[in-house]
């Protein structure tokens with residue numbers, strides 16, 4: 347791999363599979379996922395609850411508990427394979443090369459350690475610096491994420507911080523070592539709406555000013571529209587569509603993406619237009635269907651969809667959709683949907 | 691903080707008073723009295739009762755007892771003539787406390803260690819070994835462990851003295867025997883608590899920082915997992931330090947445990963009351979120390995009004 351592509355492809359997942367052995371059977375949480383994140387961009391992962399977004403993020407950091415978890419496939423970070431890296435080698439990447447922000451700031455900080463110590467800890471781990479230097483830099487990052495009176499706050503424990511402030515601390519920790527990749531797993535879901543916007547602004551600004559690559563996981567398509575360069579749409583442990591932000595919003599090519607976009611409330615909608623929910627439920631991840639995972643809920647399903655899973659098909663510049671409708675042989679059916687073809 | 695301590699102190703005094711009062715009434719309700727021996731003639735009996743003031747109305751006896759107690763006078767033993775209860779305690783408590791402190795230190799250190807090892811080796815043989823030790827420790831009564839240790843390490847192997855309390859080597863077997871139960875209890879609580887903490891979000895955060903396992907366990911898990919252990923250790927410490935009858939008699943240690951049991955057997959009113967008051971004060975002090983430890987371990991717990999933020 348030459349220099350330029352190495353820089354371009356910061357992270358590349360190939361045929362990633364993650365499953366969990368449980369008493370009820372094996373949950374196939376991530377089933378053969380491939381996508382990539384280029385240096386400097388923001389890739390958003392969207393999809394409904396339980397589709398494997400967090401598991402994918404945890405897999406990149408190799409934080410999947412094993413057992414019961416099992417991973418296979420390939421995770422290339424800066425061209426290096428992570429999947430068979432030792433725990434020790436992984437610890438040189440976690441926090442230093444890849445930072446991570448989690449969903450619930452209320453529980454993600456250690457209640458018995460001062461906030462300052464928790465930030466210091468990550469710097470002390472990865473950089474050879476003196477104590478004073480460590481403290482200085484910790485204060486710096488705390489100010490960088492907009493914590494007022496950082497000096498006074500430094501020696502306080504997390505319980506003295508609000509949810510928004512705690513999320514700032516978590517962001518400060520994640521970026522303290524200037525990682526090249528920042529993974530944010532629903533960083534605003536647990537926060538008040540007013541705080542959500544602030545936190546997102548902080549993340550977006552940091553991404554620009556530090557030149558970080560951002561892997562953003564979210565439910566919120568509004569956030570995606572404002573933040574992402576590219577989007578990967580997840581469904582039932584698979585990527586069903588990827589493409590640039592514009593392509594996905596203006597030319598959604600997978601029926602699931604369309605359904606997802608159809609379920610956003612619009613301010614300009616007339617009273618007559620109903621907010622559409624996607625009928626049905628996602629498939630059982632204990633025994634996923636042989637064909638297309640969206641088959642049972644798809645309004646445009648065809649015979650082949652029941653038996654054969656569609657491979658990713660190119661539908662535009664850098665846009666792929668895993669749907670038989672885009673197969674050359676399905677050309678005619680593309681416009682006229684085969685309604686009622688779905689079994690109930 | 692000062693207000694809190696003052697409040698606690700007041701409550702403690704009331705608790706000790708209630709304890710002594712209840713025990714005062716209860717021992718008098720027991721059938722028999724200290725002088726119920728066939729050899730005593732009615733004359734001698736009356737004399738003795740007059741000497742100890744038992745001929746007076748109960749409420750007067752009670753008031754006099756409380757009055758003496760406030761002056762720190764626990765009275766004389768009835769069974770051991772000319773033996774002040776205070777001296778009984780002063781003579782025997784150091785032995786019990788010595789054994790007790792050794793026991794608590796050993797049991798909590800090893801117990802916490804075993805609990806951590808068990809939790810970190812989830813589902814592996816090492817965990818089952820730790821669980822086995824815990825179950826054995828909790829289910830084996832101390833007179834069995836005490837005698838077994840004595841038999842094997844004292845008699846058969848001859849590594850340690852069988853009894854008495856003279857040198858460090860004398861302390862090993864009784865400390866082990868007395869530790870076993872507490873050690874097992876602590877390891878069980880620590881294991882459960884560690885497993886709970888392992889699944890916490892902040893441990894995941896610590897892992898995402900790239901910290902090595904031992905730092906995560908030491909800084910982020912043990913400190914958060916240890917609170918329940920501190921809670922049980924308070925009362926257990928008080929109980930162990932104030933003497934344990936079985937181990938002390940098996941190993942012929944001149945501790946306080948013996949006096950407690952003999953006191954009850956002989957209905958030695960002053961001994962029972964004196965030792966109970968002493969134990970009560972000890973227990974309250976231990977709980978107070980636990981409360982302070984809480985505040986040190988978990989910053990969310992403030993002592994100001996015992997309020998949680």
Ligand SMILES: Nc1ncnc2c1ncn2[C@@H]1O[C@H](COP(=O)(O)OP(=O)(O)OP(=O)(O)O)[C@@H](O)[C@H]1O
Pocket residue numbers: 366367368373375394395396397398399400401402411414631
């Ligand atoms: N440790 C685990 N053991 C068993 N199953 C697991 C485990 N972790 C995740 N799963 C399963 O994997 C699937 C995907 O979970 P994941 O947390 O990735 O969903 P998600 O897309 O992040 O959803 P959400 O939007 O609710 O956060 C779920 O069905 C979940 O039950």
Ligand SMILES: [Mg+2]
Pocket residue numbers: 399400401531532
């Ligand atoms: Mg999630």
